[in-house]
Amino acid sequence: MAGRVGGSAAVYEAMVSFGLINTPGAWAGPPKLDRHVGDGQRVLVLGAGIGGLATALMLDQAGYRCEVLEVNSRAGGRSLTARPGTHIHQEGHRDQVCQFDKGLYLNMGPGRLPYHHRRILHYCRELNVPLEVYVMETTANLFQTQKAFGGRPQVNRRVANDTRGYIAELLAKAVYKGSLDDELQGDELEEMKNQLLCLLKVFGDLGKNEACDHAELNEPCLSCSSGCADCDQSCGQCGACIQKALDCFKYSGSTRSGCAKPLEVDQTCIPPDPLAFSELLRSEFWTDRFYQPVEYEWQPTLFQPVGGMDRIVDGFVRRVGHLIDYQSVVKKVEISDDGVAVSYTDHMTGDLVRKTADFCVSNIPLPILARQVEANFTDDYGQAVDQAKFGAAAKVGWQANARFWEDDAYGIYGGISWIDDLITQMWYPSNDYFSQKGTLTGAYIYDEDAEQFGRWGLERRLKEARKGALKLHPEFGSDQIVPMNKGLSIAWQQVPYAAGGWPDWNDDDPEDAKAYHRLLGSDRGRFFVVGDQVSPLPGWQEGALMSAEHVVELITELKDEADLEKVHRAPSTRRLVQGRF
């Protein structure tokens, strides 16, 4: 018996070795380090984002003497939760002070934790941060475009399921007609076709029509698909058989798309007329991130910290807050084979202070490091630092004085409405359901759109965001329901020292691959970069933790940078952050 209560790890190991479970080679926890490994060596950590905080925590526990220099007066970096009184600084704009009512909050940076991001979930447990489910998608969410449906918002369940239905119908017909016999090779072509037709009937909910219901043949996929030979036998006349089969492969609407009329005791659910396929195609809904929830990072189950994403930052600060020097602006880094020296302005005196250490770990966004810190990097390292770009990203936050989206007319509990508009998306809160008020993410924008948005004044941003929101929810027309003066916006590329929303790696650019790879190693064994910027998960806190572990393993010599795998492609920010292809 390998299994013991509380020691199920042993059970897994046994099972994995017996081949009983498919393990993806699961993460085994943070590096296990003796508390004397560091032996008093000094480490300067630059930046108290998640990557810097985690590095400091691990190294502190391993006996290193860490000091964290943080430019802001708070930790967390892009993990920012707006609450009443929160200040948002952006270059070129007046400071915003969050006017939300007491108890309301909104994540202005990262907002979700996928189930397979094991490290961040681990730290939430480790740091006593309670989690709740983050709902990425509900079938009550909306999609809106001016290209189709007369501009009327369409409910997710209809767009999603009607599309499945049409896809299944078309493929069933092609299979039935034999058009794909070449593709479905093998000895068991007829059986495969039968199975595929049966799959498609369920996949698309086909054949929900009178003609199919009343066909003697209620499982045409099982008896008539293989052509007239079987047809004659099981269904009599062949032409009629084929017609019945085709009726049963027709997509005629589905209750998956909801009910056309409200249910009553004398009214069972009848499916709404399906959206016209030509309208669905014309809408190009798939280009507006409609299928983002299908991507790995956004698949259920996702979580969020109860009370705001910065609860994780608070958890780290409880452990390593005493190591942080806030409002310390790093000016210069001098690296040698023996150690590092970092010069920064002291927040009390304003004087330039120069500190030496055995190692320096920089969580500073690479473009800031490149532009605002003087450093004697080796050429190749410096080139890699220069190569890294950050992408623009902007969000808008609204307070709503009534959770109108949860009311009977919408029934929206969490998830995201997608829109072919500058605002791109509207997030509904996955917390405090059924309460009185709530906050909405009224825009979440990337790239050029975010650049444009950032250039606008604060008032114009909110006006434009409201214009987009009105296409989804006329309630935005009421200042009593969604007060403009409680709206907020942030364009991360304008936040001092943030550089942008995330590292903008292009997986098609070999220069990016080269730079990324170089930054996984150190400069002279003394200077290291951490953060999502040097991880396969740009824009995700899990990436920051992965990177921090990696650097801790290098510093503690659990790993040798010579053993790093060659990286042929940089991570794809488009796919990993934006859910685009």
Add this chain to the structure above:
Amino acid sequence: MAGRVGGSAAVYEAMVSFGLINTPGAWAGPPKLDRHVGDGQRVLVLGAGIGGLATALMLDQAGYRCEVLEVNSRAGGRSLTARPGTHIHQEGHRDQVCQFDKGLYLNMGPGRLPYHHRRILHYCRELNVPLEVYVMETTANLFQTQKAFGGRPQVNRRVANDTRGYIAELLAKAVYKGSLDDELQGDELEEMKNQLLCLLKVFGDLGKNEACDHAELNEPCLSCSSGCADCDQSCGQCGACIQKALDCFKYSGSTRSGCAKPLEVDQTCIPPDPLAFSELLRSEFWTDRFYQPVEYEWQPTLFQPVGGMDRIVDGFVRRVGHLIDYQSVVKKVEISDDGVAVSYTDHMTGDLVRKTADFCVSNIPLPILARQVEANFTDDYGQAVDQAKFGAAAKVGWQANARFWEDDAYGIYGGISWIDDLITQMWYPSNDYFSQKGTLTGAYIYDEDAEQFGRWGLERRLKEARKGALKLHPEFGSDQIVPMNKGLSIAWQQVPYAAGGWPDWNDDDPEDAKAYHRLLGSDRGRFFVVGDQVSPLPGWQEGALMSAEHVVELITELKDEADLEKVHRAPSTRRLVQGRF
């Protein structure tokens, strides 16, 4: 300005009338009744299930004098939550006493509340029952069958996304080859085909292969799909162009199915090899309810009461508990044009008591009413009562001493694993994530399988359930992790006075339609049936509430039974309860 804070109903009405939102004709709340409507008229409610409780609450508030006769010593009927000490009675078996550790519980009856079940959500608010998200599906859930994959459980994300990929690939090829030109009629055939190909690329995540990546043509759906004419122009040589397009329509695996290797800083996500299409087809996974989460009742967002489904029952009991006579066995119902008389055995004295009232509302399961209560129904009403059947349903509950499914090797947080085995499904808890212990629904079985299961002794049931569970989770091999002596089972058809898991209406049977319709009306304006059994939502608490509202509206003359729509089809229990077609 129609909108006022807290009065958003007016806003909707305005919007609906402006055509600004698509309202499905949303439910407008329970009947609004003056508190003197009942004027002291007497109502006997038979049965304190959700339907009976809601009837009593509404009528009590409207000035009727209600008395509820309940055969059990608890209210709630099939809404049963097992907690330490809960007794489970079944005919032909010894009583089980739940041995779960303190704080653990499991719903043995209904377990979820869909977002569009507006009435039950309303009552949760009304009765101060806090809700949390119920996770129906996570892509970490498993599917297992002996028919394919060597019997190894497969993770949902691979089955779901690889299937999408193959479907999209096959359809894209058929479209590209022109096999479906007849189906895609219209003036804009070429444009439609282009759009459809673009949709399919995103729908199935096609073309993630070297050949497509390196094609000059990285958007073949936009430039080459329309055949050689365009091809020559944009891509040079036509044959090469077609080959490129086909490469880009190929499903070559997707990161939606996860990552083949754990991510590391030097290891970005590479998709696992897709499951073979022939294996997917051979597995017939779609016949094992894999797509049940796509059906309307199970679409996100779903909820569950924090602490167990019976919190809703508790909420009703706080309001109308004083009206309930427990352990009262109804023996006889006498109906006349002027009123009703009900005879029942008093729980204290054992004597037969005869009570008269103006109205009688029966929440007794129809087969119990038919078999165990003597009643002078009119012929057609009595025939309708006799026609109604209940279906068998069984569940198994396990305590697990470690939430092994949440560990790194599985990463399962809620949802259901589907299995081609008697146990049919395994539910993981959507509550108390990341805690030490938990409870699992180790089987949820219907129809003949449930009949069979019910006939077995309690020990055999658990042994068979464990056998099934082992195919998903070897941890069930350890009595320390999943102790047999804390296992529970229930076969609802054996629970005294329950009759089964739900009313078993067959939507194809005209006799069922006729009986269902008749039971929506009264017997002589005096006797009424309530419950999910006379609702379009058999097996759902929402149905019980809908039915209760309907009967209250009849009794209070807000509605006339002569105005009922003719019901041509009974509700489909298969589809609505079992997610089958």
